Amino acid sequence: MEEISFEARLLHTPYEKPDAYNALAMPVYNSAAFEFETAEAMEAAFLGYSADHTYSRITNPTVQYFETRVRAITGATGVTALNSGMAAISNVMMAIGFAGGNIVTSSHLFGNTYSLFKMTLAAFGVEVRFCDLKNTEEVRKQIDENTFALFLEVITNPQLEVADLKQLASICLEGGIPLVADTTVVPFSVFHANEFGINIEVVSSTKYISGGATSVGGLILDYGTFDWSKSRVLAPMAERFGADAFTVRMRKEIHRNMGAYMTPQVAYMQTLGLETMxxxxxxxxxxxxxxxxxxxxxxxxxxxxxxxxxxxxxxxxxxxxxxxxxxxxxxxxxxxxxxxxxxxxxxxxxxxxxxxxxxxxxxxxxxxxxxxxxxxxxxxxxxxxxxxxxxxxxxxxxxxxxxxxxxxxxx
CATH class of the missing domain: 3.90.1150.10 (Aspartate Aminotransferase, domain 1)
Structure with a gap:
């Protein structure tokens, strides 16, 4: 079959398991926990040897289907759905950041993102380095051995500034750091983050995706393009999981420990919203x-x-x-x-x-x-x-x- 369109991939992404009643819309699994037939099956699920669901703070069938559909239309290798755009940003920083490390970014940030970097993360020993992301030499000077990310909004809110993403991606590649971008202002249908060298994409799914402000949510997309052996935090995991080291840490540690996973009700509404985005x-x-x-x-x-x-x-x-x-x-x-x-x-x-x-x-x-x-x-x-x-x-x-x-x- 020839390559199908964005809309066809979105609308015809299959369920992981057949629905008992052949429902065209994924049901809302309003369950906190899931039963296992044996203790051995339960052990396998908790240790990650099977993909069975254990607890809806960690994974849920309705949320997982939303993540699967986003993965189908973006080409991301890993997608994690959380309960807000700010949860997505903070979870990314918790996954790759460390005390004594620094983030290079612009002062042209959404207010809460600025506050997260400048105030909240500072209490954990993280430095934020503001610079003009349109000035490539200035960006290069800010990056050092303790830099763990370059972060930007692809169109800043509310300044509406645009930086050259491919130039920044090249600088990040030279410096051995991931390019993390908030792409909320432009949706997946017109902007393809991976084509511009973005390694980790964060989105407030409250916006275009929710289908008219029905719900609050956030997404983290990992394109599997960064060499995590260069990350001080993720290098040990990269030895085992390679390009998937970020998503593995996100799924196995950060998001389940932070408790910000998307709820099934929100995932259902945002799956419907995604169809008309x-x-x-x-x-x-x-x-x-x-x-x-x-x-x-x-x-x-x-x-x-x-x-x-x-x-x-x-x-x-x-x-x-x-x-x-x-x-x-x-x-x-x-x-x-x-x-x-x-x-x-x-x-x-x-x-x-x-x-x-x-x-x-x-x-x-x-x-x-x-x-x-x-x-x-x-x-x-x-x-x-x-x-x-x-x-x-x-x-x-x-x-x-x-x-x-x-x-x-x-x-």
């Missing part, structure tokens, strides 16, 4: 691009930031890496914080809410919400301006969204 993304991102173009004509908006606009400084690189529709999120600047608040309070259709890529369009003022607990000095260093508004574009008609924006600006 491509269609929703195409509609949302197309609307986002058209809306960005129209918003640039409004004189009360100082600037519109979307990397799909031809005059955006990252347009060329963004198009190479993500195609013509780089996500369904844009930002724009008004005259002041007060102008932002007044505008948001006059909106009638667009919802004032956090989250991204809901079916409804959502708007937020990042400086006073996501980054509200940071000092003004920190916000400046992160390029989070009080004049900036973030808009996540939903499934509404572009005309309705544009009219709502116009009336809120000029009423």
């Amino acid at each position: 491509s269609l929703r993304f195409e509609r949302q991102a197309s609307t986002c691009l058209e809306l960005a173009k129209r918003m640039k004509t409004l004189d009360k908006i100082e600037s519109v930031n979307y990397t799909g606009l031809k005059d955006n400084p990252y347009y060329k690189l963004s198009t190479v890496q993500f195609g013509p529709l780089p996500g369904a999120m844009l930002t724009f600047d008004l005259a002041s914080k007060d102008a932002c608040f007044a505008f948001m309070n006059r909106l009638k259709l667009i919802c004032r809410a956090t989250n991204l890529f809901d079916n409804k369009s959502l708007i937020i003022h990042p400086a006073t919400t996501i980054f509200g607990s940071f000092t003004e000095e920190q916000r400046v260093s992160m390029d989070v301006s009080p004049k900036t508004i973030r808009l996540s574009v939903g499934l509404e008609e572009v005309e309705d969204l544009f009219n709502d924006i116009k009336q809120a600006l000029y009423s």
